[in-house]
Amino acid sequence: DAGVTQSPTHLIKTRGQQVTLRCSPKSGHDTVSWYQQALGQGPQFIFQYYEEEERQRGNFPDRFSGHQFPNYSSELNVNALLLGDSALYLCASSLVGRGDEQYFGPGTRLTVT
Amino acid sequence: AQKVTQAQTEISVVEKEDVTLDCVYETRDTTYYLFWYKQPPSGELVFLIRRNSFDEQNEISGRYSWNFQKSTSSFNFTITASQVVDSAVYFCALSGTTGANSKLTFGKGITLSVRP
Numbered sequence: 001d002a003g004v005t006q007s008p009t010h011l012i013k014t015r016g017q018q019v020t021l022r023c024s025p026k027s028g029h030d031t032v033s034w035y036q037q038a039l040g041q042g043p044q045f046i047f048q049y050y051e052e053e054e055r056q057r058g059n060f061p062d063r064f065s066g067h068q069f070p071n072y073s074s075e076l077n078v079n080a081l082l083l084g085d086s087a088l089y090l091c092a093s094s095l096v097g098r099g100d101e102q103y104f105g106p107g108t109r110l111t112v113t
Numbered sequence: 114a115q116k117v118t119q120a121q122t123e124i125s126v127v128e129k130e131d132v133t134l135d136c137v138y139e140t141r142d143t144t145y146y147l148f149w150y151k152q153p154p155s156g157e158l159v160f161l162i163r164r165n166s167f168d169e170q171n172e173i174s175g176r177y178s179w180n181f182q183k184s185t186s187s188f189n190f191t192i193t194a195s196q197v198v199d200s201a202v203y204f205c206a207l208s209g210t211t212g213a214n215s216k217l218t219f220g221k222g223i224t225l226s227v228r229p
Contacts, residue, residue, distance in 0.1 A: 026222075029156065031215075031228075033146075033217075035116065040221075040222075041221055041222075042117075042203075042204050042206075042219030042220050042221045042222050043158070043217070043219050044215065044219075045216040045218070047214070048216060054215065056213065056214070057218050084223075088156055088171070090158060092158075092217075094215070097211075098208070099146070099208050099209070099211075099215020099216075100146045100163055100165075100208070100210070100215075101163075101217075102217065103160070103178075104150075104157060104158040104160075105129075105157070106155070106156060106157045107156045107157065109156070
């Protein structure tokens with residue numbers, strides 16, 4: 001049973017560029033949440049997708065957008081990258097209504113120079 | 114708004130010592146879930162324990178135990194007979210119980226170092 005997978009593992013971008021991160025949920029899961037974890041901090045909720053729609057959103061600017069595909073996989077897009085966007089981006093999957101069981105992927109480490 | 118406070122930032126113990134990690138939370142929800150996650154250097158968040166707000170019974174699972182006290186909004190986590198492999202960052206987290214409120218709110222984490 002495959003767990004949550006994320007790609008790429010590491011990424012280096014320049015300020016002002018755009019980046020796309022990808023997440024495949026655990027088999028059978030239909031809900032994907034994205035979190036940003038800055039160095040030395042706890043993860044911060046970005047948004048959650050269910051049925052290809054954004055269902056919840058945290059306190060992040062519109063530069064952060066996402067998408068969920070019919071196969072439940074998801075993408076996180078960040079436009080106009082800032083140095084402060086450097087972080088570990090974590091994806092979590094769950095079944096709708098079962099927020100008490102969220103499984104996390106290994107994360108994508110984004111460095112903005 | 115939900116908030117999780119982990120006042121301890123770093124703890125260092127010698128192997129086989131018991132260690133307790135503190136967590137205090139704030140929420141307006143009447144029902145909620147509380148969690149502890151472990152994050153080793155690899156970065157992946159590993160689920161450890163979960164507690165429903167309506168069940169204050171404290172339990173022990175192997176070397177892990179937790180103390181949930183609604184009256185003080187605390188959810189403390191204890192590792193008994195610590196091992197070097199327990200060295201990691203530990204996060205306490207809180208979520209609602211409905212699908213529309215299932216986001217996790219994390220504390221800042223506690224770095225635990227277990228010395229041989």
